[in-house]
Amino acid sequence: MKISEVFILSDKPLSAIMEQSSYLKDSFMAEHISISNISKYAGQNVTLRGWVYNRTDKGKLCFLLVRDGSGFAQCVAFKGDLEPEVFDKTMRLPQESAIIVSGLVREDQRAPGIPGGYELGIKQIEIVQEAELDYPMSLKDHGVDFALDHRHLWIRMQSQWAILRVRAAVMSATREWLNNNGFFEMSTPILTPAAAEGTTTLFETEYFDEGKAYLAQTGQLYNEANIFSFGKVYCFGPTFRAEKSKTRRHLTEFWMLEPEIAFCDLDQLMEIEENMIAHIAQTVLKECAAELKFLGRDASKLERVFAPFPRMSYDDAAKYLIDLYEKETDPERKALLKFEWGMDFGAPHETELTKLYDQPLFVYGYPSAVKAFYMEPWPDRPEVCKSVDLLAPEGYGEICGGSERISNHDALLARIHKEGLPEEAFKWYLELRKYGSVPHSGFGMGVERVVAWLCGIEHIREAIPFPRTIKRVYP
């Protein structure tokens, strides 16, 4: 069968497109497939629907790299196989044109793509829309500012496609593990009346006649209410921080997972964290092998991510860091590594600690002074609290932060007073400690940081479809 026709539909109404599409189906009878499954169709005629990612024409031969959302596949047109006007049109297809292309799938090691190794010999091509010629995102390098200004187009590029597919897998694996382990997803409010930890880092908005409302920077306090009804819960949504942080690890809007568990102490919390993180890493390794390979990620580094993770007390970490600081001779590095007991870790400190292991590292028992007011004090050491941070290897830093919460009413009230927080705002939160209070714990996981770590990318702004930074709310 040799059918060679080009339909140019861009100026026609949708009904006309539908009509001609169904005509095509009848006339060609090729199954619509996803590129991700192309290897199953070797030797068969199929139809792909997608966009021209790249085109290379070579005289009587034309290669189209077509993407369809599920992957990237090479489609090859030979001049001798097609009507002259069809071949000519194919040769001139601009990047990003939308097409429906049919032909024979064949195995060929030379064929690029994701997954690659298979290509489609074009028999018929339908142009849904011929893209305009001034597509800004050429396949060469781009600067950060230009790329972010064109984020709506940048996400079409292979690297961004791969990263955001990993992100989706991370989110799905996270929910999968929690749902399979007795957790219930609870949506906590995004518009909130007050800060959990002070008001300097909140986005503020007018709320009718009620004064100010603030975009949530955590759902934790609400989840502490939820556990007394559901036992084990999590919230998973956007979180907002108005901090003027300008680093590769910060966004003003990021996605945070926050599990909260009743009858759970710090040790049990760490077990939950390491099992969940290991599940996420192993799922991504399995389901996103092609994406990680494209990104050049060393998969062996992730294969080691199995529970249990190493644990280190803050005291031991501090000892190690102070020793490191004292031995450092380079004045510039010495200034960065400056450390004494009681300080919170900076990024350079985290990096040094994670160099010690090729697994994520738990550091527990931080000084209460550098942590939030609701964290349970260590027994007999009130200057330290039952908190734990999980630091990702290879310098990716803190991916989870959690703690056992104060369950005693009077102890919590005392902390609220000590921090100078308005008692009235925490009335309901304190009330949870009056009716069946139990030891409980929870943590927050920054999705973009986990994605950046798993993908091995430099900056978390690429780990979310439309990043919001201190200098950017467009597009």
Place this chain on the structure above:
RNA sequence: UCCUCGAUAGCUCAAUUGGCAGAGCGAGCGGCUGUUAACCGCUAGGUUCCAGGUUCGAGACCUGGUCGAGGAGCCA
């Protein structure tokens, strides 16, 4: 808020001591039956971020500003 760096063609960048504004990619035209960010030839494409200053002469030097990046602090 602080420190450091940057802004030149649609994009990525170069331009020696202050002396004619350049290349690659992208776009257009032509050539090529296996390209992997193809290659070869030709064509088009510039308010060198803005304002002022020094100079015979400024992309470069000086002053002020705008925008951006990296980092610190803070945090996930």
